[in-house]
Amino acid sequence: MKQKNRQMIIGTVNTPIREIPQVATKLYWGAVKVRWLIGRDHYLVAPGLYATGKPDESSDVFVTANYKLSFDHLRKNLDGIDAWILVLDTKGVNVWCAAGKGTFGTSELVHRIKVTRLGKIVNHRKIIVPQLGAVGIAAHLVKSLTAVCPKPIPGTIKQSQTNINPRILGEIVDHGFRVIFGPVRAKDIKAFIQNRYQTTTEMRTVTFNFSDRIKLLTVDIVYARYKLFAAFAIMFLLSAIDPQGVNLIQAINNGLTAMILITLSYFTGILITPVVLPYIPVRMFAFKGLISGFFLSGILFLTGDLGVGYFGIAAWFLLLPAISSFMTMNFTGASTFTSLSGVKKEMKIFVPIQIFMVSTGLILYIINNLT
Amino acid sequence: MKTMVYIKDVVTLKLNQDKCNGCGMCVKVCPHAVFNIEMGKAEIVKQDYCMECGACALNCRQAAITVLSGLGCGCATGIIENYFAGNRKDCGCSSC
DSSP: OHHHHHHHEEEEEEOSSOEEEEEOSSOOTHHHHHHTTTTGGGOBOOSEEEEESSOOTTSEEEEEOSBHHHHHHHHHHTTTOOEEEEEOOOTTOOHHHHHHHTSSSHHHHHHHHHHTTHHHHOSSOEEEEEGGGGGTOOHHHHHHHHOBOOOOOTTTSOGGGGGTOGGGGSOOSBOOOEEEEEOSSGGGHHHHHHTTSOOOHHHHOOOOOHHHHHHHHHHHHHHTHHHHHHHHHHHHHHHTEETTEEOHHHHHHHHHHHHHHHHHHHHIIIIIHHHTGGGSSOSOHHHHHHHHHHHHHHHHHHTTTTOSOHHHHHHHHHHHHHHHHHHHHHGGGTSSSOOHHHHHHHHHHHHHHHHHHHHHHHHHHHHHHHO | OOOOOOSTTOOOOEEOTTTOOOOOHHHHHOTTOOEEEETTEEEESOGGGOOOOOHHHHTOTTOOEEOOOTTSSOOHHHHHHHHHHOSOSSOOOTTO
């Protein structure tokens, strides 16, 4: 981690408080590796204050998470701008998800403003937070919690009250930081600055287009791999069953076929369905995955890859759509437009269906081996 | 490209217009342009586009907005992990 930080730091900027590390605004290929979870745990940035270009006391302050990809996106888009970057400690999680969990939140931002002594480094009281951080950051609370008032005259006000709202004292030496919610995407920062720090509806709206979906696929594929291996193991064991007891050759032959079929349905649910997401004319993700899983089963049936036994074919027509349905259902977390209430609703309907299909499918698979 | 819409009529987002002072913060923080300011009051114009992230409710100093937001995203993996691991704060999902 230290070494990673050293690579991106290219100098220092002097301030009245201390020297602030200056980071490069040109990137290398780290972003490719992180999407495949290669060494993802090491992709943390030390929280604190950084500089791009040569900022001074009047320069803008941009807030981000300490997930390296978030940080890199920001500094790349600050190329040519003299600015401060305030990195919050989100345990290496991106802005939006960390905001949902509360780590990219009001208290961490207030804490980070205080420990970096930001109020002494800049002379303005404006701080730009990416809009998706609003899930965790309450702008009005940041302002009152960073406000500073002089010590009360003894007897006029109770000491404890000073922590509630500094404004009640009347005399305020620092009005606190005003949070401005900036654009969702860092690439809009320059347009946002030109627009006099106002976001347009377009800058504020989250999309989920083709390239957004593709970027998320790799993470999901790698993440769910253990479930896939567990399914392989079960199918090898069940394939060993035959009317005479246990048949190892059959276990290997049918187990390998099962492995290929399961892998195909896994990728149908996790890769093909998300890619064609808007073109499957139902709303529930589990239903979308179920439909594409049936399509897959149909194709494999026509090519003869589901075997010849009636029970076996029926088993695969239940198992493959169920797996695909389950995997697509889990893609709700990666999507950017599903609500918690909606996901709960579709799980109430489709989880029982998936369980029924898998259990019936496995029983039919065993019956097929015994007949 | 048109925004994708999820399941209709399930969203828990509610706005109390009597409390609203028309500051427009909800419009500024909403990632799906659910709100609009009309005649000095906020109104919900696209209820079904809401993903229950909770940004509007958190940033409404008038407490005029309520929404059941959970972890800020609708995530089946998170719901499953919470079901088995009890009420953990973290969804444990590495895609977020």
